[in-house]
Amino acid sequence: MHIVIIGAGIGGLSLAQGLRRAGIDVAVYERDRTRTERLQGYRIHIAPYGCRALHACLPPDVYDLFVSTSGQANSTLAFFTEKLDELITLNTTEIGMDTDHPTDTFRSVSRITFREVLLAGLGDVVHFGKSFTHYTHEADGRVTAHFSDGTHATGDVLVGADGTNSAVRTQYLPQAAHRDTGAVAVSGKVPLESEAARRLPRPFSTGGAMVLAPHGCSGFLAVHEFRRDERGRALSMSPDYGIDPQLLFDNTTDYVMWNVLAKWEKLGDRKAVTAMTAEETRALVLRTVADWHPDLLRLIEESDTGTVSVHPLHTSQRPDPWQPSNVTVLGDAIHAMPPTAGAGANTAIVDADLLCRRLMAAADDKDLTSAVGAYEKAMLDHAFAKVAAANRNLEQGVADNRFALAGFRTFLRLASTIGPIRRKMTTAIAQ
Template identity: 30%
Template sequence: MRVLVVGGGIGGLALGAGLRRRGFEVAVFDRDTDVAATGGYHITLDERAQSALREVVAPQIMRRLLASASALRLRDRDAFWDRRGRLLGHGPDLSGDAGVDVDRVTLRVLLAEAVGDDLRLGRTASGVDQDGDGVPRVLFTDAAPASADLVVGADGTHSLVARHLAGGPTNNPAGIIGFSGRTLREDLSPGERQRLGTRSGLAVGPRGAALYVGFLDPVGNVALDAPELRMSVTTGPTYIWGAMFPESAATDSLRGLRDGALQAALVRRFRERGWAEHTLELLARADPHSVAAYRFNAASTRAADLAPWPAGRITALGDAVHATPPTAGMGAGAAIRDAAALLRHLDDVGDGGATPVEAVARFEAGMRRRGGEILTLAMRTVRLVLATDSTLGAAATAATTPLLAAAARLRR
């Protein structure tokens, strides 16, 4: 069986690696010319995502990944703060958590290596269709069409493959604009280093202002102590943060800014909403060139709404189907799980087993369930942030957070 994969993100590369490992004829096409030149900062892989990854790559690739990843079990418990930086509560105990955080660049480079020569960079797909015999094809802007037994769209939130299948967009703006950046822990004041600790956390204030803080240390908190295999982009304790504001004309205007100008505008935006000055160190002392803006998009949380097309020889996976805001930290992991699931179903094709279309139908049924689950989790935080962006929501947030902070102090 020949399979063409459109998109060389995490899900597409995972699928390509798995197909190559199983002996399928495969080609993965991506418009990028350098897999290391990718957006994003870090990816969380829970136990399910790691198990799926072990199905698609060789053990040595997994070892290199873990040697370059930060173990969640070595972090402090996650925290929740208010806009003054007061502690409101903690997340669950992570001491038994098998999850890891890894730089997106590191993961993509490892997966690309596993795909090998079957990865075709610098190839921009312009569409998909079927020839007169019903054979699926991928069309390109700068090359002749390519045909296959199966075409898989792994081309992200704005997927042309999924749009072709669904007859329109498969997701919509979620109502939030995100801003992300990187800040070295050593660049913060001693007080902020102590407050933030070696943990991830979330602070939510009135009027839809929120700040996620992710802690990444692939050296000090390495998941596998094998320095000779390490290839992490992050080499010291670093906070990977994400600021959130509801979409509006004022917020959208920030998307046109870059680097230090965007960084300064974000600090002003939080300051105008009454955030304590010390909580803004994280933004003010970030690497200016790491600061970027992006829109949150989300598919429906209803599983029945996902992949709303009859199964056939063209399908899609990952964000192309279940575009997920980053608020659950599960989007990339879900795409890897999709890839592993599709591989398992394709293994059943032939020799009296399932037909390719039957395999795709079974895969899409499971993908709908997975997608609905992660979207439900991700949208909880989105709805929380949006709920504070009203007169009543802002007043409730301002009134309740001091009470929660006082209760947290009593518990300590």
């Protein structure tokens, strides 16, 4: 069996690792010309279910590399008003979660480091500079991927792991188009050692924190603090851990990441906003949330403009059933979602684990169509539950409804005082 994967992102590389670990021949084709062409410096939040799926895909030494190069484990999720009044803090230690457990805990990882980890040992598997154009089916039932440079690759199964604008999905499932949510996230980073970061309440330093604000805006903040060796070097950069020392951008400094979510109309004309410089974008955000607590405004104001960016938010709808074949898709290629459930990367990893298991089971009887169909059913059920949660959270975060906001704040304050409810909420986020 030979599997062709289009896209060397989180899902595609997790699948490649799992297949290779199982002894299944695999090749990955990535349009980027080099492994460092697109360095994305923000953190990725890996939940326990994502850790378990990743553990199943990666060889033990590579998973150990993932754990050792991840940041300090997150243990809390807090909710504040825009005036920094604490509503509730959910602490995983209250339900017995061990932050040092290899899988059943939350991980915060640098995107740059994580991609290097996922590439470990795949030097002869990943082919860069290969822009996929279309696929064709051969007379023997196999499928061939064609690339813009005139080359091609043939395999028994073709997997589209090529992101939100997936060319594989466009051909395979043209009815499964993604849609614009009409909302946007603006983000930036501040060094953790800065005065602005140190002034934030303690829950901001131990995990993620939501800012529930009025007027159709909300915020999310999270800390990424690297583990360090005895010489104080970030383990993400230590040559002892096999990380390319050239990957310096955004990969050595502990930081607080902030996001402000809003409908586009809250910020202004979309074209004008996306054309702004980073300084202009930061100033626009400050004007938009001018009634927030001065410490939050100071955090935004002190952001390195090199880290300020605008992210239009997209989502997807579950497509109608289709006839499975030896072509399939995973991750953002099929179920793009806003970041408001922290589930995008996690769900792509779960997809990889699900598909890997199905292909392993089909390795002997070669009933690949049934294997792909079983994967697609399980993937759709799992992934679109996460999409629905992310959509609900986004709608709540950008809704300009002061009565609903007041009711939700009241509920959180009450839940904070009732142990069983608080622990039930904590258990729900820890699944």
